[in-house]
Amino acid sequence: MPGQRSAVLFAWILLVPALIYVCAIVVYPLLQTINLSFTDASLRRTTDYIGWENYARIFDAEFATIIGRTFLWTFLSVALKMIIGTCGALLLNAALPGRSLFRLMTMPPWIVPMAIGIFMWGWMYNGQFGMISGLLQRFGIVDGPIAFLAYGNTAFWATIVTDVWIGVPMVTMYMLAAVQTVPQDLHEAAWTDGASRLYRIRRITLPMILPAAITMSMISLISTFNSFDPIWILTQGGPSGSTTTMIIDTYSTALGSKRFGEGAARAVVICLFLSAFALLYFRAVTQLSKRMST
Amino acid sequence: MTKTLLRSGAAILALSAAAPAMAQEISMIVCGDEMDPIQQKYIDQWESENEGWTVAPEVVGWGQCQDKVTTLAVAGTPVGIAYVGSRTLKEFAEFGLIEPIPMTEKEKASYYPNVVDTVTYQGEQWGVPVAFSTKAFYWNKGLFEEAGLDPETPPTTWEEVIADAKAVTENTDSAGFGLVAKTFDNTVHQFLHWVYTNNGKVVDDEGNIVLDSPQNLAALQAYKDLVPYSEEGPTAYEQNEVRAIFLDGGVAMMHAAVSTVQRLEDTDIDWGVANLPLGPDAEGPGTLLITDSLAVFSGSGYEDKAMDLAKYITAPGPQEEYDLSYGLTPLRPSDNIDALVEENPYWKPFIDGIEYGGPEPLFTDYRGFQNIMIEMVQSVVTGQAEPAEALSKADAALKELD
Numbered sequence: 001m002p003g004q005r006s007a008v009l010f011a012w013i014l015l016v017p018a019l020i021y022v023c024a025i026v027v028y029p030l031l032q033t034i035n036l037s038f039t040d041a042s043l044r045r046t047t048d049y050i051g052w053e054n055y056a057r058i059f060d061a062e063f064a065t066i067i068g069r070t071f072l073w074t075f076l077s078v079a080l081k082m083i084i085g086t087c088g089a090l091l092l093n094a095a096l097p098g099r100s101l102f103r104l105m106t107m108p109p110w111i112v113p114m115a116i117g118i119f120m121w122g123w124m125y126n127g128q129f130g131m132i133s134g135l136l137q138r139f140g141i142v143d144g145p146i147a148f149l150a151y152g153n154t155a156f157w158a159t160i161v162t163d164v165w166i167g168v169p170m171v172t173m174y175m176l177a178a179v180q181t182v183p184q185d186l187h188e189a190a191w192t193d194g195a196s197r198l199y200r201i202r203r204i205t206l207p208m209i210l211p212a213a214i215t216m217s218m219i220s221l222i223s224t225f226n227s228f229d230p231i232w233i234l235t236q237g238g239p240s241g242s243t244t245t246m247i248i249d250t251y252s253t254a255l256g257s258k259r260f261g262e263g264a265a266r267a268v269v270i271c272l273f274l275s276a277f278a279l280l281y282f283r284a285v286t287q288l289s290k291r292m293s294t
Numbered sequence: 295m296t297k298t299l300l301r302s303g304a305a306i307l308a309l310s311a312a313a314p315a316m317a318q319e320i321s322m323i324v325c326g327d328e329m330d331p332i333q334q335k336y337i338d339q340w341e342s343e344n345e346g347w348t349v350a351p352e353v354v355g356w357g358q359c360q361d362k363v364t365t366l367a368v369a370g371t372p373v374g375i376a377y378v379g380s381r382t383l384k385e386f387a388e389f390g391l392i393e394p395i396p397m398t399e400k401e402k403a404s405y406y407p408n409v410v411d412t413v414t415y416q417g418e419q420w421g422v423p424v425a426f427s428t429k430a431f432y433w434n435k436g437l438f439e440e441a442g443l444d445p446e447t448p449p450t451t452w453e454e455v456i457a458d459a460k461a462v463t464e465n466t467d468s469a470g471f472g473l474v475a476k477t478f479d480n481t482v483h484q485f486l487h488w489v490y491t492n493n494g495k496v497v498d499d500e501g502n503i504v505l506d507s508p509q510n511l512a513a514l515q516a517y518k519d520l521v522p523y524s525e526e527g528p529t530a531y532e533q534n535e536v537r538a539i540f541l542d543g544g545v546a547m548m549h550a551a552v553s554t555v556q557r558l559e560d561t562d563i564d565w566g567v568a569n570l571p572l573g574p575d576a577e578g579p580g581t582l583l584i585t586d587s588l589a590v591f592s593g594s595g596y597e598d599k600a601m602d603l604a605k606y607i608t609a610p611g612p613q614e615e616y617d618l619s620y621g622l623t624p625l626r627p628s629d630n631i632d633a634l635v636e637e638n639p640y641w642k643p644f645i646d647g648i649e650y651g652g653p654e655p656l657f658t659d660y661r662g663f664q665n666i667m668i669e670m671v672q673s674v675v676t677g678q679a680e681p682a683e684a685l686s687k688a689d690a691a692l693k694e695l696d
Contacts, residue, residue, distance in 0.1 A: 043368055043389040127526050128539050149476075150527025151676070238477025239529035240672045255361070256661035258385065 030271070036264035043258050054265035063249070063266075070225065070245040073160060077224045080164045082217055085171025086209075090201065092172065093179045103176075110169045118233040121162040125149050125234070152242030155235050159243050162230040167223070171216055178212030179205060211288055218281040222274055246270050320600055322351040323366075323376040325359035325586075332619055336612040340603055347599060363591075367391040372591035375600040380412045380585045383420040384656035393590045393597050394418040395604065404610060404626050406645070412585040412653040416501075421587025422604045424613070426623045428581045428651065429487055429549045430643035431571060434468075435564040437546040441465040448568040452488075452516045455547065455571045459523035462546040470523035472536035472548035475668075475675040480533040482667045483582050486652070487549050488513035490580035492573025496655040496692075503696055506689035509575045514681040516573065518674045529672050552644050553621060569643045581647030584654055585625075623648075659695055666691045 037054055039047040092103050109117060124131045127147030136142045148154045182205050190200050228247050231237060237244035237252065244252075250270065254263020324333070329351055337349045352373075354362050363376040364386075372391065386392040397419045402410045405423070413421040435445035441462040449455040459470025474484040489496065494509035525531065525545055533550070540548045541561055549570060558565050569579040588604040590597055606612070610626055617624045623644050624631045635641045657663040670688035673679035679687070 043364065043385060043391060045368075045370075045390060125530075126535075127530060128542070128544050145526045147525075147527030147530035150530035236477040238668065238672065239475075240669060240676065240678065252661065252665070256665075257659045258364070258661075259659070 033264045033267055033271075036261055037268045039261045039264075041260040041264070047261070050261070054262045055269075057262060058266055058269065066241075066244055066246055066249050069242075070247075073156070073243075073245055074221060074225045074227075077160050077163045077167070077227070078217060078220045080160070081167040081171045081220055081224070082213065084164065084168050085216075086175050086213065088168065088172040089175035089179050090205070092176050106169050106172050108169075109165050114166060114229055115233060117166065118162055118230050121158070121165070121230075122149070122234050125158050149235055150239065152239060155239060155243050159231050159234055162234060163224065163227050166230065167220060171220060174216050175209065175212065178209040182208045211285065211292075214281065214284055214288065218277065221277055225274060225277070226270070246273075318347055318596060318599075320347060320349045320374040320596060320603060321594070322349055322603075323359065323363050323373045324351050324353050325356050325377045326353060327355065329353050330616065330620075332612065332616045333607055336607045337603070340606045344599070344602075349603065367591055370593065372593045374594040374596060375588055375590050375604055377424065378421065378587055378589045379654075380421055380423070380587045381654040381656060381660050383413055383587065383589060384415045385658045385660060386589060386591075387415055387418075387420045388658050391592060392420055393592050393601070394420055395422055395590060395601050401605075406625065406627060406648045408583055408648060408651050408653065409585065409625055412583055413587050415656050421589045422608045423585040423625050424588050424608050424616075425586040425620075426617070426625045427551050427584045428623045428644045428647050429483075429551055429570065430581070430647065431568050432540065432548050432550055432554060432558075433566050433568070434540070434543065434546045435566055437462055437466055437468050437543065441546070445564070446566070448566055449547075449571045450569070451571050452492075452512075452573050456516065456519050456523070459520055459547060463523040466546070468543060469525045469539075469545045470547060471520045472531075472540050472545040473517070473520055473524035473528035473675070474531060474533050474536050475528040475671050476530060476532040476535070477668055477672070478532035479664055481671055482664050483584065483654070484533060484549060485513065485517065485667065485671050486582040486654070487570055487580075488516055488573065490582055490650065490652040491570045491576055491647075493575045493577050493580075493650070494573075495652065503689060503692045505692055506686050509573065511681055511685055512573050512575070514670070514674055514685055517671065518681055521675055521677075528675050552623060552641065555640055556621070567640050567643055569646050576650070578650040579643070579646045580650035580652070581644075582654065583648060583651040657692075657696065662695045663692060666695065 038049055038051060040050050040053075041047040088106060092099060092106070096102070112120075123129065125133075125148035127133050127145035127150065130145075130148070132148065133142070133146045136146065137144070146154070148158045186204050186208075187200055190204060195203070226247050227245075228251065231243050231245060231248055232251070235243045237248040246266065247270065250263055250266040253259050253266055324330070334351070337351065341348055360378065360382065363373060363378060364382075366373050367386070368391075378386070383392070387394070397410065409423055409426065410419065413419050413423055431448060433448050438445040438458070441458075442465055443458055443461055449458050455471065462468060462470040474481050486496075488494075489510055492509045492513050494507060494513055496503070496505050496510075498504045521528065525536070525539055531539070536545065536548055537550050537554060537557070539545050540550070540554075541557055541563070543563065555567070570581055572579070588608060590600040590604060594600060608625075610628070613625055614628060614630060616622070618630070618634065624634075631645070635645065654660075655663065666688050670684045673684045674681050
């Protein structure tokens with residue numbers, strides 16, 4: 001067994017740089033945040049430990065509303081990204097003329113710097129000068145200007161649409177790669193048997209790309225749950241808190257109001273939610289791989 | 295060997311003794327895109343008068359400036375002197391991050407009335423004002439004429455503003471008044487114009503929260519009354535966006551700073567500027583007084599020298615040169631300012647309002663104050679709450695915050 005022991009030791013030696021790196025950029029800040037969440041840290045030079053007080057304070061009715069809103073916002077955004085992205089991938093994989101051009105056309109949201117893209121959407125939503133309101137008026141759909149960011153419901157949807165615009169290219173490209181791994185001979189066999197295009201997508205393509213879809217959903221879920229820029233730039237969480245999600249609330253508390261301890265507690269709650277998502281993801285992937293191997 | 299050691303020790307001691315005589319550097323953070331040449335000129339002058347001292351200004355963009363100053367202070371590596379919004383002075387002071395900068399009676403008297411209040415907390419001054427902004431009332435004469443109003447007669451009371459806004463909305467394609475209610479800091483500023491033109495206050499002289507007052511209720515009611523005659527969806531617009539609508543002829547009236555004059559001169563709009571219209575309890579023209587200050591941070595080891603520098607570059611002469619070159623509302627009266635007003639009468643309302651103007655209220659958690667005020671304004675503008683209810687709720691929230 002000495003040979004096996006030295007192999008294990010060698011593996012650990014190889015892992016050490018990565019472990020140090022992970023500890024430095026993930027574990028240490030996380031432990032510090034947890035530690036901070038039990039203090040009254042603010043601009044004051046001294047901090048005191050206050051136990052669970054920060055956690056008790058954040059679990060009020062308002063925070064519960066924010067959690068609910070965050071889940072709804074995330075669910076709608078991820079669902080739209082996955083649906084649009086998957087449909088886009090299927091279309092881009094089809095033998096259409098100019099397919100390369102269409103693939104290129106999915107990229108602008110990625111190429112344009114995010115902040116600039118969001119500002120552009122901000123202008124499009126503008127009631128006085130915005131393109132959307134202008135077109136709706138020109139086609140006689142509405143009588144006067146509509147400021148989409150002025151009302152709770154429209155602002156909520158406007159931020160989702162912008163987030164979807166930002167996220168769709170990644171989903172599309174990832175799902176396109178997954179679609180391209182589906183063996184062509186399966187399609188040809190089904191086509192020979194008289195299966196329609198829709199039937200082949202439903203019974204061959206979608207089941208084959210399901211693991212990739214789960215992985216993509218999880219990546220998208222985590223990034224969307226923490227999506228800050230579209231909301232902050234467009235609405236800063238308003239009007240009347242209608243677009244305030246957990247990440248916006250955490251930022252406002254920690255950096256806006258300089259209540260670092262309370263902000264850290266909110267960040268820990270976000271971390272717990274995301275860990276739960278990750279756990280669900282790993283369970284789903286494990287079950288799926290078991291099912292596929294049988 | 296012993297001699298060598300002794301010589302080395304003596305050399306080290308000599309170097310240590312000489313260290314204080316070497317040039318000491320005052321670190322300074324300036325917010326903006328570039329170092330202002332006028333301030334640089336006076337910094338150079340101060341350096342030549344203070345041998346052995348140099349100033350190292352670092353220019354930081356507006357977006358990160360406040361955060362950088364705060365982070366350095368909290369981390370225990372404070373900058374010597376920094377440009378900050380005066381509204382942050384209380385929180386810095388309460389947490390012991392900055393030094394009081396006492397002003398003599400003569401120094402205080404040199405400023406326009408109420409200006410020193412913007413940097414005063416618990417009877418002490420915590421910064422030296424370095425930039426000043428006031429607002430006045432702009433109107434579009436062409437739209438007034440189109441609406442059947444006298445284009446040369448701006449409204450002087452809230453009642454008249456609402457009536458004129460109604461006339462413009464009903465008789466032209468434009469909205470009457472540019473109302474600001476976005477989730478943005480200047481929504482609070484705009485509402486405070488109404489507070490300070492009706493003898494209202496948010497915090498009284500003893501530091502008590504007095505938001506829920508008849509004067510402020512009238513202000514919030516006026517805000518609500520203007521909603522039907524404002525641009526569609528005021529909760530989507532901040533001050534500069536409303537200004538863009540005004541410059542496009544989309545609204546006939548607004549509250550804005552003097553810098554708008556230059557923008558208007560690039561348009562075909564026939565415009566006028568006047569004192570902010572007054573509420574029923576006003577005692578005279580008012581406006582919100584916003585200043586930025588130079589604050590001296592604790593722990594640098596050269597606080598006194600930093601204070602000296604702050605006062606030097608904001609002394610009447612240098613400050614006036616700076617104000618005039620940038621078109622800022624002047625901080626102090628002088629013959630030159632009188633001449634400026636005579637030459638450019640549009641300056642008058644921006645100075646008239648100072649007399650009964652008021653500061654941005656100082657809160658330890660200014661962002662918390664801002665959020666409460668924005669929520670109050672938005673709830674009224676969107677019709678979710680009546681002014682009395684919203685005011686009372688905000689008053690209670692501010693008391694809890696304080």
